[in-house]
Amino acid sequence: GAVVSQHPSWVICKSGTSVKIECRSLDFQATTMFWYRQFPKQSLMLMATSNEGSKATYEQGVEKDKFLINHASLTLSTLTVTSAHPEDSSFYICSASRSGGTGELFFGEGSRLTVL
Amino acid sequence: AQSVTQLGSHVSVSEGALVLLRCNYSSSVPPYLFWYVQYPNQGLQLLLKYTSAATLVKGINGFEAEFKKSETSFHLTKPSAHMSDAAEYFCAVSEASGTYKYIFGTGTRLKVLA
Numbered sequence: 001g002a003v004v005s006q007h008p009s010w011v012i013c014k015s016g017t018s019v020k021i022e023c024r025s026l027d028f029q030a031t032t033m034f035w036y037r038q039f040p041k042q043s044l045m046l047m048a049t050s051n052e053g054s055k056a057t058y059e060q061g062v063e064k065d066k067f068l069i070n071h072a073s074l075t076l077s078t079l080t081v082t083s084a085h086p087e088d089s090s091f092y093i094c095s096a097s098r099s100g101g102t103g104e105l106f107f108g109e110g111s112r113l114t115v116l
Numbered sequence: 117a118q119s120v121t122q123l124g125s126h127v128s129v130s131e132g133a134l135v136l137l138r139c140n141y142s143s144s145v146p147p148y149l150f151w152y153v154q155y156p157n158q159g160l161q162l163l164l165k166y167t168s169a170a171t172l173v174k175g176i177n178g179f180e181a182e183f184k185k186s187e188t189s190f191h192l193t194k195p196s197a198h199m200s201d202a203a204e205y206f207c208a209v210s211e212a213s214g215t216y217k218y219i220f221g222t223g224t225r226l227k228v229l230a
Contacts, residue, residue: 006159032216043206043220044160093159097216103148103167105216107160 003027004096006108013084014116021079021111023094029074030096034105035067038091050077084115118143120209122221130229135179135194137224139207142188149190150208150218151181160206166190177201202228 003026013019023033032051036044048064050056050071058064066088068080077096081088091112095105123138141147148167152160164175171183181192190207207221 004159009157034216034218041223041225043222046217049217091157095160095218103210103216104150104162104165105218106162107152109159110157112157 002098002106004030004094004106004108006092006094006111008111009109010112010114012114012116015085016083018080018082019084019113021081021092021094021113023077023079023096023108025075025096025098025106028096028098028106030077031074031099032097033071033077034095034097035069035077035079036093036095038093038110040091044093047079081113084113086115089113089115118147118209118211118219120207120219120221122205122207122224124224125222126225126227128227128229129197131199132196135192135197135201135226137192137205137207137226139181139190139192139221140188141190141207141209143209143211145211148210149181149183150210151175151179151190151192152206152208154204154206154223163192163205197226197228199228199230202226 005024007022035047047062048056048058050069052071056069071077093110094108119142121140150165151163164173166183174180179194205224208218210218
Protein backbone atom coordinates (compact mmCIF):
# COMPACT_ATOMS: atom_id res chain seq x y z
CA GLY A 1 0.00 0.00 0.00
CA ALA A 2 0.80 3.70 0.08
CA VAL A 3 1.59 4.20 -3.58
CA VAL A 4 2.04 7.64 -5.10
CA SER A 5 2.02 8.02 -8.84
CA GLN A 6 3.13 10.95 -10.96
CA HIS A 7 2.21 11.69 -14.52
CA PRO A 8 3.80 12.33 -16.92
CA SER A 9 7.19 10.78 -16.21
CA TRP A 10 8.80 12.77 -18.99
CA VAL A 11 7.63 15.92 -20.71
CA ILE A 12 9.23 18.15 -23.29
CA CYS A 13 7.68 21.49 -24.09
CA LYS A 14 8.44 24.69 -25.92
CA SER A 15 9.44 27.82 -24.10
CA GLY A 16 6.42 29.90 -23.14
CA THR A 17 3.97 27.03 -22.82
CA SER A 18 2.50 25.66 -19.60
CA VAL A 19 2.90 22.14 -18.33
CA LYS A 20 0.80 20.29 -15.76
CA ILE A 21 2.15 17.46 -13.62
CA GLU A 22 -0.21 15.26 -11.64
CA CYS A 23 0.47 13.54 -8.36
CA ARG A 24 -1.96 10.89 -7.18
CA SER A 25 -2.14 8.79 -4.06
CA LEU A 26 -3.48 5.52 -5.39
CA ASP A 27 -4.51 3.63 -2.29
CA PHE A 28 -4.76 6.15 0.51
CA GLN A 29 -6.02 9.61 1.25
CA ALA A 30 -3.26 12.17 1.31
CA THR A 31 -3.90 14.94 3.79
CA THR A 32 -0.81 16.80 2.69
CA MET A 33 1.23 16.70 -0.47
CA PHE A 34 4.64 18.19 -1.07
CA TRP A 35 6.35 19.25 -4.26
CA TYR A 36 10.11 19.15 -4.67
CA ARG A 37 12.54 20.17 -7.34
CA GLN A 38 15.76 18.32 -7.93
CA PHE A 39 18.59 19.62 -10.08
CA PRO A 40 21.06 17.14 -11.59
CA LYS A 41 23.19 15.47 -8.97
CA GLN A 42 21.70 17.59 -6.20
CA SER A 43 19.32 17.10 -3.34
CA LEU A 44 15.61 17.70 -3.21
CA MET A 45 14.47 21.23 -2.58
CA LEU A 46 11.03 21.67 -1.13
CA MET A 47 8.96 24.00 -3.28
CA ALA A 48 5.59 23.99 -1.58
CA THR A 49 3.24 22.21 0.76
CA SER A 50 -0.37 21.70 -0.22
CA ASN A 51 -3.34 20.64 1.83
CA GLU A 52 -6.56 19.49 0.29
CA GLY A 53 -8.96 22.33 -0.26
CA SER A 54 -6.64 25.13 0.75
CA LYS A 55 -3.97 27.28 -0.82
CA ALA A 56 -0.50 25.90 -1.06
CA THR A 57 2.27 27.22 1.16
CA TYR A 58 5.32 28.10 -0.87
CA GLU A 59 8.90 28.06 0.33
CA GLN A 60 10.91 31.21 0.24
CA GLY A 61 12.15 32.03 -3.23
CA VAL A 62 9.58 29.92 -5.08
CA GLU A 63 7.37 31.95 -7.41
CA LYS A 64 3.77 31.06 -6.68
CA ASP A 65 2.60 32.54 -9.98
CA LYS A 66 5.11 30.45 -11.89
CA PHE A 67 4.43 27.20 -10.09
CA LEU A 68 0.69 26.81 -9.57
CA ILE A 69 -0.32 24.08 -7.17
CA ASN A 70 -3.82 22.75 -6.83
CA HIS A 71 -4.90 20.12 -4.32
CA ALA A 72 -8.51 19.60 -5.27
CA SER A 73 -9.06 16.23 -3.64
CA LEU A 74 -7.51 13.94 -1.05
CA THR A 75 -5.90 11.88 -3.78
CA LEU A 76 -4.77 14.43 -6.34
CA SER A 77 -2.44 17.40 -6.42
CA THR A 78 -1.24 19.14 -9.56
CA LEU A 79 1.74 21.33 -10.28
CA THR A 80 1.48 23.63 -13.29
CA VAL A 81 4.61 25.29 -14.56
CA THR A 82 3.34 28.39 -16.32
CA SER A 83 5.13 30.09 -19.20
CA ALA A 84 7.94 27.61 -18.89
CA HIS A 85 11.49 28.60 -19.74
CA PRO A 86 14.63 26.49 -20.14
CA GLU A 87 15.73 27.31 -16.58
CA ASP A 88 12.58 25.55 -15.35
CA SER A 89 13.91 22.28 -16.75
CA SER A 90 14.31 19.96 -13.81
CA PHE A 91 13.15 16.79 -12.09
CA TYR A 92 9.99 17.41 -10.09
CA ILE A 93 8.99 14.99 -7.34
CA CYS A 94 5.87 14.91 -5.23
CA SER A 95 5.26 13.20 -1.93
CA ALA A 96 2.24 12.58 0.23
CA SER A 97 1.50 11.97 3.85
CA ARG A 98 -1.18 9.62 5.00
CA SER A 99 -3.87 10.37 7.56
CA GLY A 100 -2.83 8.91 10.88
CA GLY A 101 0.64 8.22 9.58
CA THR A 102 3.85 8.12 11.59
CA GLY A 103 5.75 10.91 9.89
CA GLU A 104 6.59 8.94 6.78
CA LEU A 105 6.19 10.44 3.35
CA PHE A 106 5.50 8.44 0.21
CA PHE A 107 7.18 9.65 -2.95
CA GLY A 108 6.12 9.62 -6.56
CA GLU A 109 8.38 8.43 -9.34
CA GLY A 110 9.23 11.95 -10.41
CA SER A 111 8.60 13.92 -13.59
CA ARG A 112 11.40 15.20 -15.77
CA LEU A 113 10.59 18.46 -17.49
CA THR A 114 12.67 19.69 -20.40
CA VAL A 115 11.87 23.11 -21.79
CA LEU A 116 13.28 23.83 -25.22
CA ALA B 117 16.05 24.97 12.68
CA GLN B 118 16.76 21.49 11.45
CA SER B 119 19.56 20.46 9.15
CA VAL B 120 21.19 17.34 7.80
CA THR B 121 24.79 16.82 6.78
CA GLN B 122 25.89 13.87 4.71
CA LEU B 123 29.63 13.44 4.74
CA GLY B 124 31.01 12.27 1.43
CA SER B 125 29.14 13.03 -1.75
CA HIS B 126 30.66 9.92 -3.34
CA VAL B 127 31.49 6.61 -1.69
CA SER B 128 33.02 3.61 -3.46
CA VAL B 129 33.13 0.13 -2.01
CA SER B 130 34.00 -3.26 -3.38
CA GLU B 131 31.27 -5.82 -3.82
CA GLY B 132 30.94 -7.73 -0.57
CA ALA B 133 32.52 -4.98 1.51
CA LEU B 134 30.91 -3.00 4.31
CA VAL B 135 28.82 0.00 3.30
CA LEU B 136 28.90 3.01 5.63
CA LEU B 137 27.10 6.22 4.67
CA ARG B 138 27.29 9.02 7.19
CA CYS B 139 24.52 11.34 8.28
CA ASN B 140 24.59 13.92 11.05
CA TYR B 141 21.58 15.98 11.97
CA SER B 142 20.75 19.07 13.89
CA SER B 143 17.37 19.50 15.52
CA SER B 144 16.07 21.47 18.47
CA VAL B 145 13.18 19.06 18.90
CA PRO B 146 13.03 15.26 18.88
CA PRO B 147 13.58 14.23 15.30
CA TYR B 148 12.28 11.65 12.96
CA LEU B 149 15.09 10.42 10.71
CA PHE B 150 14.92 8.67 7.39
CA TRP B 151 17.14 7.12 4.77
CA TYR B 152 15.93 7.01 1.18
CA VAL B 153 17.46 5.51 -1.94
CA GLN B 154 17.06 6.96 -5.42
CA TYR B 155 17.85 5.19 -8.67
CA PRO B 156 18.38 7.25 -11.83
CA ASN B 157 15.29 9.09 -13.02
CA GLN B 158 13.17 7.61 -10.27
CA GLY B 159 11.55 8.83 -7.11
CA LEU B 160 12.67 8.05 -3.60
CA GLN B 161 12.24 4.71 -1.90
CA LEU B 162 12.26 4.47 1.88
CA LEU B 163 15.02 2.28 3.25
CA LEU B 164 14.33 2.78 6.92
CA LYS B 165 13.10 5.27 9.48
CA TYR B 166 13.69 6.22 13.10
CA THR B 167 10.62 7.48 14.93
CA SER B 168 11.77 7.43 18.58
CA ALA B 169 11.40 3.70 19.16
CA ALA B 170 14.41 1.37 18.93
CA THR B 171 17.67 3.18 18.26
CA LEU B 172 18.90 0.44 15.93
CA VAL B 173 16.64 0.40 12.94
CA LYS B 174 16.58 -2.35 10.36
CA GLY B 175 15.40 -1.59 6.87
CA ILE B 176 14.97 -3.20 3.52
CA ASN B 177 17.68 -4.81 1.41
CA GLY B 178 19.86 -5.54 4.43
CA PHE B 179 20.41 -1.94 5.45
CA GLU B 180 20.32 -0.71 9.01
CA ALA B 181 21.02 2.52 10.85
CA GLU B 182 21.67 3.46 14.45
CA PHE B 183 20.34 6.62 16.06
CA LYS B 184 22.97 8.08 18.37
CA LYS B 185 21.64 11.11 20.16
CA SER B 186 24.96 11.94 21.82
CA GLU B 187 26.64 12.09 18.43
CA THR B 188 23.59 13.47 16.58
CA SER B 189 24.21 10.79 13.99
CA PHE B 190 22.15 8.34 11.98
CA HIS B 191 24.67 6.48 9.84
CA LEU B 192 23.52 3.89 7.33
CA THR B 193 25.29 0.55 7.11
CA LYS B 194 25.13 -2.71 5.22
CA PRO B 195 27.49 -5.59 5.99
CA SER B 196 28.03 -6.69 2.41
CA ALA B 197 27.56 -4.49 -0.63
CA HIS B 198 25.85 -5.77 -3.73
CA MET B 199 26.11 -4.36 -7.21
CA SER B 200 22.43 -3.46 -7.08
CA ASP B 201 23.11 -1.13 -4.14
CA ALA B 202 24.71 1.41 -6.46
CA ALA B 203 22.44 4.45 -6.22
CA GLU B 204 22.02 7.84 -4.58
CA TYR B 205 21.20 7.82 -0.88
CA PHE B 206 19.52 10.63 0.99
CA CYS B 207 19.23 11.19 4.71
CA ALA B 208 16.30 13.31 5.87
CA VAL B 209 15.06 14.77 9.14
CA SER B 210 11.66 15.99 10.18
CA GLU B 211 10.11 17.09 13.41
CA ALA B 212 8.68 14.31 15.54
CA SER B 213 5.49 16.30 15.84
CA GLY B 214 4.63 14.92 12.47
CA THR B 215 4.76 18.00 10.31
CA TYR B 216 6.09 15.86 7.46
CA LYS B 217 8.28 18.72 6.35
CA TYR B 218 11.51 16.97 5.52
CA ILE B 219 14.94 18.51 5.31
CA PHE B 220 17.14 16.44 3.00
CA GLY B 221 20.86 16.00 3.03
CA THR B 222 22.83 16.62 -0.12
CA GLY B 223 22.99 12.94 -0.93
CA THR B 224 25.73 10.33 -1.23
CA ARG B 225 26.31 8.46 -4.45
CA LEU B 226 27.32 4.90 -3.72
CA LYS B 227 29.42 3.09 -6.29
CA VAL B 228 29.98 -0.64 -5.96
CA LEU B 229 33.07 -2.05 -7.62
CA ALA B 230 33.17 -5.57 -8.97
